[in-house]
Amino acid sequence: xxxCPLMVxxxxxxxxxxxxxxxxxxxxxxxxxxxxxxxxxxxxxxxxENSARNNTKNxxxxxxxxxxxxxxxxxxxxxxxxxxxxxxxxxDSIQEFSDIVKGLSS
Numbered sequence: 001x002x003x004c005p006l007m008v009x010x011x012x013x014x015x016x017x018x019x020x021x022x023x024x025x026x027x028x029x030x031x032x033x034x035x036x037x038x039x040x041x042x043x044x045x046x047x048x049e050n051s052a053r054n055n056t057k058n059x060x061x062x063x064x065x066x067x068x069x070x071x072x073x074x075x076x077x078x079x080x081x082x083x084x085x086x087x088x089x090x091x092d093s094i095q096e097f098s099d100i101v102k103g104l105s106s
Contacts, residue, residue, distance in 0.1 A: 006052055007059045015059070018052065020045060026069065030084035034077050044072045078104055 006018035027041045048068045052060040066088040073081040082101065091097045 004058045006049075008065065009059060009061045011062060018049070018060070020049060023048060023065065023069075026084065026087075027073075030069075030073060030080045030087075031077065032083075034080050036077055036080065040076060044069070044076075047072065074104070 007015045008018050009015050023045050024041065027044060031041060048065060051068060052065070066084075070081060070085055070088065073084055081104070085100050086097065089096065089100070091100075
């Protein structure tokens, strides 16, 4: 019996097969020029992928993946978190960005 591929449901409701390379790319961009070991990024990707695969549906939304990435980055590096959040959240105003930063300091 073959395992079902892990599917990702995107914001436009289309689906695609989970691509760990895309996840790593997002992490690498967010963490550029930060003192974060590549092994830490691999561990984050492992934990997110394992969490998604342990889901009985074999499907996860891109929104859930983004939230998991933000949770992990918030724990290890605030700058990387803000970088990722600025792309993931698609801020429409400086106020939205400011609210995220304020939330980190509370």
